Amino acid sequence: MAYQVLYRTYRPSRFSEVVGQEYIVKTLVNAIRNNKIAHAYLFAGPRGTGKTSIAKLFAKAINCSHFNGEACDECPNCKAYLEGNHPDIIELDAASNNGVDDIREIIEQVPYAPLIGKYKVYIIDEVHMLTTQAFNALLKTLEEPPAHVIFILATTDPQKVIPTVLSRCQRYNFSKISLYEIKKRMMEILDKEKIPYEEKAAEELSRMAEGGMRDALSLLEQCLSYNPDELKLEDVEHIFGLTSVAEEVELYLKIHDHQISEVISEVRNIYTAGADVKRLAANLLEIVKDVLIYSDQGKERLLTRITAAEAQNIINVVPNETLFEDIRDLEQLIAREKQSQNFLVYLELCLIRMAEDKGTTKETVTRVTKTIKEPEIKTVEEEVIETKPVKEDIQEEKSEPDPEMQVIETDMNYLLSLLLNANKDLKISDQIVYNKLDLYAYEPEKRKFYQMLIGTELFASNKDAIIISGSRSQADNINTLSANRDLYRFLNKEFGIDKMVYAIDQDKKRALIEMYKNTPIEARRNPAPVFVEKYNIEEKKEKTPEEKLKDLFGDTLKVEE
Ligand SMILES: [Zn+2]
Structure with a gap:
């Protein structure tokens, strides 16, 4: 099977077939219905998320x-x-045709009316690859496009598109496609191709694709060229060097055979080989669940990951109570996955704990797990370096203080601690949400959040806070208590993000970067945890009389609960 055949064959031919990006599709469909079509669009987002497919459908x-x-x-x-062969739909791949002549050639045709359609549509893929000269040539046309011309510029790297071009485009940010959606689509395709498959294999491939449909289908094709008759988990593991079920079972048995140093070194090997240790934890959990089900029901058909023989091997050496303990431990570990950048460390601690539990009586098990678990969780929370009660931070500068309109002042040291606790992964995931704010541009109730953040930049993210940079007035606006609290609730409600948002202006940003640079490397690597006080999400629109008084008089009027 030739490379990328599947992706071409199963490219969506209708809007309803597009996987993911439902907001973008909806907005574009509405634009056509209401005849509100822009003359230039920018489709930005990771590869394989449907930019070109949607451009063509549009x-x-x-x-x-x-x-x-x-x-x-x-x-x-x-x-x-x-x-x-629609004569008015013209595609250009800027990755291979990026010179000024390529652009000139198409631009010369712009003034002429479309041949059969209403519009001439130019789709320029990977537009960031254009040379500066080519960009400038394009810009002239974008400045005054004839009514019958529409440009759709697609890019995986909007940072490299010159700002003057960006500002002429209506921008859509494409997000990664969820694991669930990729897997669902992959199974539909396998059904249509009449190729038998193991659902686990499809899931593994979807996970490896990391949000890109095209990647998912190329991975699938690699497997099918290895074994065209069936998609099997075993083959997927073999082709992509993942840990096999047998290896995982062996690892699990070693844990309960107290071969801890061997277990740890194996886990590290898996990690260094580039395999996903989070996946390993999830697989171990599944194995333990299988064993429990088998020990209870004794039916092989109920097993999802291991064989009856493998389950029996484990039952012979690991008592039921220990299995339950392990499930709890592994579930806690996996629940922590989202906040933890040091997953490997937590995984190792978890495996050590699992090994230690074995052989202890029921009573001591509870005691041992307690003494091991709790301090480990608490150390993080105990070492709070600083508490910033945001609401109390309000200064009585104004003559007529309206607490709701006060601007939250954040101290530079506090901001630095937030920054030290920030990391790139969290920033990337918040950036995805941040990019989605465009979608609210036309929603009357939520438009204010879009307006509040437009033109600002996501500077840093940690697990409790987001720092945004912008102009002085933008920062003040975002930091105004009532707006800031609304923004917090909006992010929480729409995206499940439980983080405070602090805005800084460019001066503060520079100062902060300077402070960061002056922080010793050791403190950067191992920053002291920072406690972030958040708003009470429960607060209702309907205020109690006391709250109304408090709103009017601020903290001068003490309201005791
Ligand atoms: Zn038609």
């Missing part, structure tokens, strides 16, 4: 004579598109 839909939520696929425009 080009087909705006030219369709009978558009009704979807293109009709029957009018002359749709037919020409489906035959792959």
Whole structure:
């Protein structure tokens, strides 16, 4: 099977077939319905998230004579598109045609009316690859595009697109596609291709694709070229060097045979080999669950990961209570995954704990787990270096203090601790949400959050706080108590993000970076934890009389609970 055949074959041909990006599709469909089509679009986002597919569907839909939520696929425009030769839909791959001449060639055609459609649509893929000269040539057309011309610029790297081009485009940020959606689509395709598969294998491939549909399908093709008759987990593990079920079972048995140093060194080997240790933890959990089910029901068909023989091997040496303990430990470990960058460390601690539990009586098990578990969790929370009660921080500077309109002042040392506790992974995941704020630009109730953040930059993220940089007035606006609290609730409600948002202006940002640079390396690597006080999410719109008084008079009026 040739590379990327699947991706081409299963490219969505209707909006309803697009996987993920439902907000973007909805917005574009509404734009066509309401005849509010922009002249230039920028589709930005990671590879394989549907930018080009959606650009093509959009080009087909705006030219369709009978558009009704979807293109009709029957009018002359749709037919020409489906035959792959619509004269008014012009695609250019800037990765291979990035020179000024390539751009000039298409721009020369811009003034001429479309041949059969309503619009001439230029889709420029990987637009960031254009040379500066080419960008400038394009810019002239973007400045005054004829009414019948639409540009769709797609890029995986919007940072490299010159700002003057960016500012002329309506921007859409494409997000990674969820594991669930990728897996679902992959299984649909396998069904259509009549290829038998193990669901676990599809899941593993989807996980490896990390949010890109194209990658998922290329991984699938690699497996199918190895074994065209069936998609098996065993093959997936073999091809991509993942730990096999047998290895995991062996590891589990070693844990309960007290071969701890060997277990740890194996886990580190797996880690250094580039395999995902989070996946290892999830697999171990599944194995233990299988063993418990088998020891209770004795039915092989109920097993999801291991064979009956493997389950029996474990039952012979590990008592049931220990299995339950292990499930608890592993579940706690996995629940912590989202906050923890040091997952390997936690995994190792967890495995050590699992090994220690064995052989102890029921009473001592409880005691041992207690003494091991609790201090480990507490040390993080105990060593609070600083508490910032945001609400109390308000100064009585103004003559008529309205507490709701006060600007939260954050002390530089506090900001530095937040920054020291920040990391790139959290920033990336918050950035995805941050990019989604564009979607609220047209929602009356939520537009204010979009407006509040437009033009600002996500500077840093840790597990409890986000630092945003912008102009002085933007920062003040975001830090205003009432706005800040609304923003906190909005992020919590819409995205499940439980983080305070602090804004800084450019001067503070520079100062903060300077402070960071002056922080000893050791303190940067091992920053003291920082406690972030958050707003009470429970607070209702309906305020009690006391709260109303407090709103009016601020802290001058003490309200005791
Ligand atoms: Zn049509």
